[in-house]
Amino acid sequence: MGKKKIFAGALAAVIALVVCAGFALNIVTLNKISAIEEATAQSDASKEDGVIIAGEYEVKPTTQISDAYISGDDSGLSDIDKKTLKTAEKILKKTIKKDMTDYEKEQAVYEWMQKNIKHDEGMMTVIRTTENGVDCPQGVLNLKKAVCVGYATTFRMFMQMLGIDCMVVHDSELSHTWDLVKIGGSYYHTDIYSDTPSGKFGHFNMTDAMRGNGYIWDSELYPIANSYEYCYAARNAKPIDDVYDIPKLLKKSLEKRETAISFRLPKNDEKTRLIADRILTSAQSRIEVITDFEETYIDWSCVEAGGEPIVWINISYGEEEYSSELDQKTEKKIEKALDKVFGETVPMDEGEILDAATSDGIVR
Amino acid sequence: MKKILIGIISLILALSMAACSSGAESADVKAIGKSVVKAAGKLPEMLTVSSDSDEAETLFKSVSDMDYDKIAGFYLSYSADGTAYEIAVIEVKDENDIKELEKSLGAHLSSRINLYKAYSPKQTAQAEKAEITTSGKLCALIMCSDTASAVKAFKAQK
Numbered sequence: 001m002g003k004k005k006i007f008a009g010a011l012a013a014v015i016a017l018v019v020c021a022g023f024a025l026n027i028v029t030l031n032k033i034s035a036i037e038e039a040t041a042q043s044d045a046s047k048e049d050g051v052i053i054a055g056e057y058e059v060k061p062t063t064q065i066s067d068a069y070i071s072g073d074d075s076g077l078s079d080i081d082k083k084t085l086k087t088a089e090k091i092l093k094k095t096i097k098k099d100m101t102d103y104e105k106e107q108a109v110y111e112w113m114q115k116n117i118k119h120d121e122g123m124m125t126v127i128r129t130t131e132n133g134v135d136c137p138q139g140v141l142n143l144k145k146a147v148c149v150g151y152a153t154t155f156r157m158f159m160q161m162l163g164i165d166c167m168v169v170h171d172s173e174l175s176h177t178w179d180l181v182k183i184g185g186s187y188y189h190t191d192i193y194s195d196t197p198s199g200k201f202g203h204f205n206m207t208d209a210m211r212g213n214g215y216i217w218d219s220e221l222y223p224i225a226n227s228y229e230y231c232y233a234a235r236n237a238k239p240i241d242d243v244y245d246i247p248k249l250l251k252k253s254l255e256k257r258e259t260a261i262s263f264r265l266p267k268n269d270e271k272t273r274l275i276a277d278r279i280l281t282s283a284q285s286r287i288e289v290i291t292d293f294e295e296t297y298i299d300w301s302c303v304e305a306g307g308e309p310i311v312w313i314n315i316s317y318g319e320e321e322y323s324s325e326l327d328q329k330t331e332k333k334i335e336k337a338l339d340k341v342f343g344e345t346v347p348m349d350e351g352e353i354l355d356a357a358t359s360d361g362i363v364r
Numbered sequence: 365m366k367k368i369l370i371g372i373i374s375l376i377l378a379l380s381m382a383a384c385s386s387g388a389e390s391a392d393v394k395a396i397g398k399s400v401v402k403a404a405g406k407l408p409e410m411l412t413v414s415s416d417s418d419e420a421e422t423l424f425k426s427v428s429d430m431d432y433d434k435i436a437g438f439y440l441s442y443s444a445d446g447t448a449y450e451i452a453v454i455e456v457k458d459e460n461d462i463k464e465l466e467k468s469l470g471a472h473l474s475s476r477i478n479l480y481k482a483y484s485p486k487q488t489a490q491a492e493k494a495e496i497t498t499s500g501k502l503c504a505l506i507m508c509s510d511t512a513s514a515v516k517a518f519k520a521q522k
Contacts, residue, residue, distance in 0.1 A: 054479075124446025124483060126476075127413065127426045148483065176482045193483070214481065297486040316486060 046221060051170050053177055054123070057135035057149040059168050065137065066160030080138050087141045088161060102164050103183050103230050106190070109158045110204060113151065113192050120145045148193040152177040155192055167223075172216045178203070186227030201260040202299075202314035204232040209303050210312060233262040233312040234305035240264065243272050246279045250313070254293060257317065265302075265309040273302045276311050291332075293317070391502060396521045397439030397453040403517035404451060405510030409444040427452050427505070428468040434461045436501065448480060448490040451514065452505040459501050469496050469505045476507075 045051055051059045065085050068074040074082050095108045117140060122129035133139015135149040137157045146154065152168040156179055159166035165182035169189065178191035189211040191203035203211075208225045210233065228234040240249065240263050253261045265272050280300045287293045300313040394414055401407070413423045415437040424432055427440060436455040443449040456465050473494055480487040494507035497515055506514045 121444075121446045124479065125411070125444065126440065126442035126450055127411070127423060171482075173478070175478060295486075299485060 045170065045172070045174060046218065048167055048170075048221065051174065053135075053149050053170060053174050054147075055174075056123075056128075056130070057147055059149055059153060059170065059177060060136050062137060062153055062157035063160060065157055069161045070163070084138045084141055088137065088157065091141070092158065092161060096162065102162075105162050106159065106164065106181055106183060107204075109155065109162075110190060110192060111200075113155060113158075114196050114200060116144060117151065117154070117192075117196065118145045119193070119196060120147050120150070123147045146193070148177050148191075151191075151193040151196070152179050155179050155181075155190070169217055169222055172218065176215065178211075180222055180225060181205075182223075183230045184227075186229060187223045187225040188227070188230055189225055195259075199259045199314055199316055201232050201236075204260075205230050206233070207231055207303070207305075210301065213301050228305040231305060232260070233303075234308075234310055236260075237262040237264040237305070237308075237310050237312075239266075241266055243267075243275050243279070246276060246311070247283060250280075250283055250298075253313075254287070254296065254315065259315050259317075260313070261315070262310050262312045265311060268304070268307065268309045273309060276302060280311070280313065292329075391437075391455050391500075391521070393437040393439045393453050393455050393502070396502065396518065397441065397451060399521065400453060400504060400506065400514050400517045401441050401451050403510070404449075404506070404508035404514040407443070407449055407508065408447055410441045410449065411444050412439070412441045414439045427472050428454070428465065429471070430461075430465055430468045434458065434464075446484070448476075448487040448494075448507055449509075450476070450494070450505060450507040453518065454503050456501050456503070462498050462501060462503055465503045466496055466498055469503060473505060473507075 049059050049061045053059065064077060065081050065088065068077050068081070068085055069089065074085055077085065091112060092109075095112045096105055100108065120130055120134040120143075122131065123134070130147065131139070131143060131145075133143055133150075134145055134147050135153070137150075137154040140146040140150040140154045149168075156166045156168050159179070159181055167180045168177050169180050170177045176193075178189060178193065180187050181190055182188075183205070188205035188207070189203070190205055191211075194203045195201065206225070207228065210231070211225070238249070238261075240246070243265060246263065249263065250261075263276075265276060277300075280298065284298050287296050287298065295317065297316045298313055299316075300311060303310050303312060394416070397414070401410070414420070415424070415435070417423055420438075421432040423440070424435060424438055427438075434456055436457045438452065438454040440453075441451045452469065454465060454469075456462055473491070473496065476494075477488060477491045480491045490509070491507060493511055494505065495511050495515055496503065496505050497518060498504075499519055499521065502518075502521070504515075504518045506518065508514055
């Protein structure tokens with residue numbers, strides 16, 4: 001009788017343990033799911049600020065700094081904002097002249113940022129190693145590097161300090177941000193991140209049609225940008241007499257290492273646009289096989305600017321991080337000479353890298 | 365009666381042990397990963413992590429949202445500059461989970477392609493040529509300049 005009781009008790013205990021373990025596992029799983037749902041719901045895409053881009057970078061307000069600059073009263077600012085204001089003041093003092101128009105001021109700040117702020121590569125690696133602050137002016141002006149949110153919010157802060165209306169735009173997928181700046185009564189899209197480090201003016205003062213190339217944004221939240229008056233591509237478009245001149249002109253631009261070019265087509269019809277598009281599609285594959293341009297990438301679109309057909313081309317050359325004191329041709333010659341004697345470069349033995357791994361598993 | 369009780373408890377323990385590790389033999393994921401990297405053509409500076417790391421579970425989440433308890437081991441090598449070079453070799457404990465792993469790597473690849481489209485369009489073409497392939501309990505994501513050779517090296521592993 002006693003033995004039976006012991007047996008029944010032990011069996012009940014085992015069953016109870018199994019049931020409890022299952023229940024506990026379910027609770028853990030449910031908690032995990034609700035935490036993910038909560039994080040997703042936190043980002044309100046219907047506002048300009050407070051949006052979280054790429055699941056990580058928040059678009060934060062910058063008016064406290066620009067307001068302090070305009071009013072000359074920084075008493076309400078935090079220490080970090082005071083420091084940011086001082087740095088921003090110095091930059092504006094250096095880049096902005098009294099008699100500049102809004103367009104010239106915008107261009108001066110754009111050029112300063114394009115030259116001085118580098119991409120934060122950590123956001124592109126599979127395991128992210130982003131530093132804190134690359135998404136806001138407080139960090140960007142100190143670190144001199146930024147993710148797209150950092151470029152957009154810093155540029156907006158400068159524009160607001162200069163009394164120029166500016167908004168940070170985010171795409172509907174919450175993957176990218178840029179600026180919408182008001183010049184001469186109309187809005188234009190400017191994306192400094194996409195032009196850094198080597199695409200100068202490729203994404204400077206674009207219309208909705210030009211920016212729309214691959215991006216969708218909330219058209220109720222952001223004003224329309226359809227003026228060509230201060231659109232960089234339209235203002236700088238070279239008129240061409242013959243659409244078949246595009247290859248020759250493109251080659252010349254490549255040789256001059258130009259990064260943004262635009263042509264005004266001779267005719268505003270579908271066939272001319274198709275020919276231009278076909279020429280550029282074919283040009284891309286031909287450029288890739290030329291030794292000097294093997295990493296060159298062209299991106300283009302045909303747009304109508306005030307009733308005139310414009311072909312707008314962005315060129316990137318693939319030596320973005322090139323920092324040698326020698327020119328590229330000499331560097332290539334050196335590589336060739338070395339390859340000839342020692343064979344082509346082989347990747348480092350991964351074993352060596354693994355052995356050097358730090359405790360967090362990331363080799364630095 | 366004691367014998368019966370001991371027998372039942374032993375059986376439960378044996379069953380739970382089997383449920384925890386239905387994987388039996390485990391492949392040398394690190395060695396396979398290294399051989400795939402060697403076959404991958406010219407690579408930029410690469411960073412490497414594996415299931416040996418103290419932070420293995422957290423690191424694994426960078427490539428897959430699959431439950432880490434289902435994973436026997438992984439090796440991940442990726443470019444230090446964020447360009448489109450990535451080799452991941454992952455082994456599941458139970459072969460029945462390989463489809464789930466393949467699907468999760470597919471989702472990771474899509475998000476990488478979208479990231480390149482948004483931030484580094486030049487890298488998109490290479491990312492789009494990436495392959496996800498399986499062999500038994502192993503699954504590999506291969507994104508490099510010589511995908512064919514790297515896939516061949518992966519498939520050659522036993």
